[in-house]
Amino acid sequence: MKSHKELLNKPYAADVIERFIRYAKVETTSDRHAEGIPSTAGQWDLAKMLEAELKGLGITDVYIDEHCFVIAKIPASPGAEKKPAIGLMAHLDTSNEVSGANVKPRLVENYDGQPIELSPGWTLDPDEFKELADYKGDSLIVTDGTTLLGADDKAGIAIIMSAVKTALADKSISRPPLVIVFSPDEEIGRGMNAFPLAKLKMDACYTYDGGRRGEIESECFNAYEARLVFTGKSSHPGYARGVMVNAASMAAAFASMLPRAESPEATDGWYGYYHILEIHGAVEKANVDLILRDYAEDGIARRIEAVKQMASAVETMFPGGSIKLEFNKQYCNMKKKLSENPIVLELLYEAANRAGAEPYSKPIRGGTDGARLTEMGVATPNMFTGMHNFHSRYEWASVSEMVLAIDTTLELMRLWAERA
Ligand SMILES: [Zn+2]
Structure with missing residues (x-):
């Protein structure tokens, strides 16, 4: 050397x-x-x-x-x-x-x-x-x-x-x-x-x-970016029962579903991850931007599917709320x-x-x-x-x-x- x-x-x-x-x-x-x-x-x-x-x-x-x-x-x-x-x-x-x-x-x-x-x-x-x-x-x-x-x-x-x-x-x-x-x-x-x-x-x-x-x-990695837009319904909190749908809470529910063992801070070597880049929002609207990484093609496909499933579960948990998803391929x-x-x-x-x-x-x-x-x-x-x-x-x-x-x-x- x-x-x-x-x-x-x-x-x-x-x-x-x-x-x-x-x-x-x-x-x-x-x-x-x-x-x-x-x-x-x-x-x-x-x-x-x-x-x-x-x-x-x-x-x-x-x-x-x-x-x-x-x-x-x-x-x-x-x-x-x-x-x-x-x-x-x-x-x-x-x-x-x-x-x-x-x-x-x-x-x-x-x-x-x-x-x-x-x-x-x-x-x-x-x-x-x-x-x-x-x-x-x-x-x-x-x-x-x-x-x-x-x-x-x-x-x-x-x-x-x-x-x-x-x-x-x-x-x-x-x-x-x-x-x-x-x-x-x-x-x-x-x-x-x-x-x-x-x-x-x-x-x-x-x-x-x-x-x-x-x-x-x-x-x-195979790399995708996912952008999620959570849409809720605003109302006065004092009269919100059965009316309000809190998009910020939807975003938080989604974020908490992501497996922490599959985050950048918990992985190295050949393990892929989900990583939230940014969350912002309020009652009517919230956004979560995240990136998905995986070395294997079937692995990245699984991650995309998992994000869809988690978003769908959040929609089910918050009746009246909706989630739009967008996936962009970054590189492979x-x-x-x-x-x-x-x-x-x-x-x-x-x-x-x-x-x-x-x-x-x-x-x-x-x-x-x-x-x-x-x-x-x-x-x-x-x-x-x-x-x-x-x-x-x-x-x-x-x-x-x-x-x-x-x-x-x-x-x-x-x-x-x-x-x-
Ligand atoms: Zn560089």
Whole structure:
């Protein structure tokens, strides 16, 4: 295993740190309540910054489309023009679960393994986050405890940018035709609805949206969103007997039926879940938005059926009340489609091995834009970026792992370019 020090000494370590910190400071929180793609204006700011920087690297075919996708097409190195075109992709937005405004990233060099005080009352403590013990001697980037960091997915963007810069400057690194994509609204599962597939020629793609070193993800949940609208009947509470139907109570009854053993906080590994994102309402009307996750196709079908049955039971319990249900598919498990084009994953493993990243497979307990892209016909596994505790104030990024991801990317370019 390569040491932190060995990785931190790579010539592009400083570049990826500088980029990461700069991108993390741009507020790009997406908003599931907003209409349109992108859902928030901040994503344009980062998109424009990246467009300018890609042009600055000498790439001529760079643009931002009407939905804030940043697209750059990079010609192959001499001799590799006929090789498959490979996409490298990361997302612009950050989760809205924690504020992404005024992010103040801080570089902790030569981490000593001790608790890191982010700000008074907020400590990144190795007692609580055990994996920190593995990062003694690494450089970490942390928050000030008031916001998330946004390593998800600015780490991915910084890695791709540094890898492209390195590949363009170093003639010894061969590369196939490359398509760089920075996408909007991944966190709200919506950006890919506007993916400009018809305009891009990509034979395979890789998303940079994973965690610790070596982590490669080729399997994810089947994912649905369910929106329930409960309609009741309002009346004066003093004269409500036999008249009032309380939609808020209906929503509460529904929520209490969901099996707690099948919630995100009670599951890991291969177990799926139901997760309430939001409940709001009053007597006349209430809403419950939830997400359903399951690795198996019959499992997700069962969950959809269970939600229908529970809603029907609540309707029976509250005569006069009614419930409307809407299910939206968000993404599906990419495993089956990826296995139809095994070379895409094989070369990623080979690249990670050559880089010394010790690759291993892990199911994503979420999804990626890659799952959607795979479904559209472009095999797209996901790889590590060094992000940790994402969607949280305790989010941090490992610089050595970002460097290792750059090494892996350069090896991946070589493998695709030199493949017979
Ligand atoms: Zn992400």
